Structures are given as C-alpha cells and as structure tokens.
Amino acid sequence: MEVVSDLLQESYEQLNEILGAEQMLKVFEIxxxxxxxxxxxxxxxxxxxxxxxxxxxxxxxxxxxxxxxYSQRWIRQIIRQNNEK
Structure with missing residues (x-):
C-alpha cells in the first residue's frame, strides 16, 4: 500500500514520521x-x-x-518493605 503522507490522520502522520511508512502501516493494521x-x-x-x-x-x-x-523515596520504601519480609 502506498502511503500519501499529507492525507494521514495526525496520529498516523506522527507515527509515519517516527517509524517510517512500513512500520506505521503495521501499527495501523494491528x-x-x-x-x-x-x-x-x-x-x-x-x-x-x-x-x-x-x-x-x-x-x-x-x-x-x-x-x-523512580524517586529515592519510593526506592527506599521498596527496600524497607523487602527488609521487613
């Protein structure tokens, strides 16, 4: 399928710019x-x-x-929880 990029929906246009036409079409199909x-x-x-x-x-x-x-606070909390086990 040939892609006419100036007709694409905005989200597909962005994917086309980032991924290229072939990968954008795969995303579209899925x-x-x-x-x-x-x-x-x-x-x-x-x-x-x-x-x-x-x-x-x-x-x-x-x-x-x-x-x-992740924040140091969250990481400390995870470490503390693990030490309590």
Missing part, C-alpha cells in the same frame, strides 16, 4: 479502531521493585533512582 493509552512510565513498577531489591547494594540508591526514573 491497532486500528482501538483506543490506546500509554503509561507515563516506561517500566512496570512491580518488575522494577524486584530488580531494585536484587540490585541494591546499600550504596547505590542514587544510581538506581537515575537508572529506573
């Missing part, structure tokens, strides 16, 4: 007609919590905060 909402955070908080527990060494709170884009 998701057309559906309402899609993207979470504000890239990573799932439950999975991140387990990873933090695994990676925390007692001195790398700032690095984990930066790496996973």
């Amino acid at each position: 998701y057309r007609g559906r309402q899609i909402s993207f979470p504000m955070r890239l990573y799932d908080h439950k999975k991140v919590a387990q990873r933090i527990v695994d990676e925390y060494d007692g001195h790398n709170l700032a690095q984990l905060t930066h790496k996973y884009d």
